[in-house]
Amino acid sequence: MSLMTIDIPYLSKVLEQLLAIPSPTGYTDEIARHVSKELDKLGVFYEVTRRGAIRAKLAGKKHKPARAFVSHLDTLGAQVKSLKDNGRLELVPIGHWSARFAEGARTTVFSESGAYSGTILPNKASGHTYNDGIDELPVGWEYVELRVDAYSKSVEDIHRLGIDIGDMVAIDPATEFLENGFIVSRHLDNKAGVAVMLAALKAMVESGKKPTVDTFWLFTIAEETGHGATSILTPEIASLVAIDNGTSAPGQNSEEFGVTIAMADQTGPFDYHLTRKMVQLCKDNDIKHQKDVFRYYRSDAASAIEAGADVRTALITFGVDASHGYERIHMHALRSLAELCTSYSMSPVEIQRDAREFAGLKGFTTQPTEDADQDLAPDSEEPHPEPVGAQN
Structure with a gap:
């Protein structure tokens, strides 16, 4: 199977645009509008849910069993927890991330009166004042505060600015695209996955080829808080492939190059058959x-499985160094993922029974149960000697 050509400049441009749009969970209207307009440019049909998740569709040669890809538009962020007497803001995180990576971050606070820039600082931020106290301060959200770039020295000053408890705080991405293909930024999780999906969609549309079956491209808005794809699947979707980050760190096998295929996460193993299909497609296409x-x-x-969706699931990832912090990825992984998406979309359906939600055993899948062949010793063509007293 020949790979479709992925437009790398387009992928890079779309990713840069996505990273520039603040979208902490709960504040995703603008990025939903942006992605919807991009789908309009590509000529891809889509629907938007009440809250802003997007379900796009490429019609296939057959309707069932439909396939789907999913990435999330929302990112980590913070929210104003309280107004401090010193005119600064106490924060709580949106999503799970360490205050260690919040210290020093530039931010945007969205208030009813407008947006303000600011910086997250340790409660003890000046070495000239606190000396060793700045190094002795523990790490945690209760030990940081947001300094707003406006005159604010009291709770009254904060109220005057129009800032209040519950206001959303976006963390500036500080994005860098390097000439050697590395990309350094916050929020690559999962704006890079969204860019991969859009680049794969562009390649599919420009090829003029229909996917094997109807293929949905899902963009969710609350993955970082655990909701994810809870309410966006349709009954005909039998297989769901999530595109997200893989953690390249000591003790992990993920890499910043190529595709990292997750065999399991903290919720358990992914679907045996769909996961192995992803592996085989990579082998067949030299990915x-x-x-x-x-x-x-x-x-x-x-989240889809926990919501009760009876779908096969897989997770294909781009390796991220320092996930949920100052993240780094490489364009090679993004291109490889987009290629895998197009290959899967055009691949045959092996499990035809998946077109029905319920059916008999005819066509049901099988998994290996036979013992492995142990007749030959490693690096030897000679059979193992028979035990003493063995029967002929």
């Missing part, structure tokens, strides 16, 4: 790949 298992990780796929 660099590796497998990994994530202990402290979940994605849109988990």
Whole structure:
């Protein structure tokens, strides 16, 4: 199977645009509008849910069993917890991320009166004042505060600015695209996955080829808080492939190059057959790949299963260094993922029975149960000697 050509400049441009739009969970209207307009440009049909999740569709040669890809538009962020007597803001995180990575971050606070820039600082931020106290301060959200870039020295000053409890705080991405293909930024999780899906969609549309079956492209808005793909699947979708980040770190097998295929996450193993299909497609198309298992990780796929969706799930990822912090990825992984998306969309359906929600055993899948062949010793063509007293 020949790979479709992925427009790398387009992928890069779309990712840069997505990263520039603040979208912490709960504040995703603008990015939903942006992605919808991009789908309009590509000529792809889509629908938007009440809250702003997007379900796009490429019609296939057959309607069932439909397939779907999913990425999330929302990112980590923060919210104003209280107004402090010193004119600064106490924060709580949106999503799970360490205050260690919040210290020093530039931010935007969205108030009823408008947006304000600011900086998240440790409660003890000046070495000239606190000396060793700045190094002795523990790490945690209760030990940081947001300094707004406006005159604010009291609770009254904060009220005057129009800032209040519950206001949303976006973390500036500080994005860098390097000439060697590396991309450094916050929020690559999962704006990079969204860019991969749009680039794959562009390649599919421009090829003029229909996918094997109806293929949905889902963009969710609350994955970082655990909701994800809970209410966006349709009954005909039998297989769901999540595109998200893989954690490249000591003890993990993920890489910043090629596709990292997750075999399991903290919610358990992914579907045996769909996962192995992803691996086989990589082998068939010479797409660099590796497998990994994530202990402290979940994605849109988990939320779909927990919501009761009877779908096969898989997770294909781009390796991210320092996930949920100052993240780094490489364009090679994004291109590889987009290629895998197009290959899967055009691949045949092996499990035809999946077109029905309920059916008999005819066509039901099988998994290996036979013992492995142990007749030959490693690196030897000679059979193992028979035990003494063995029968002929």
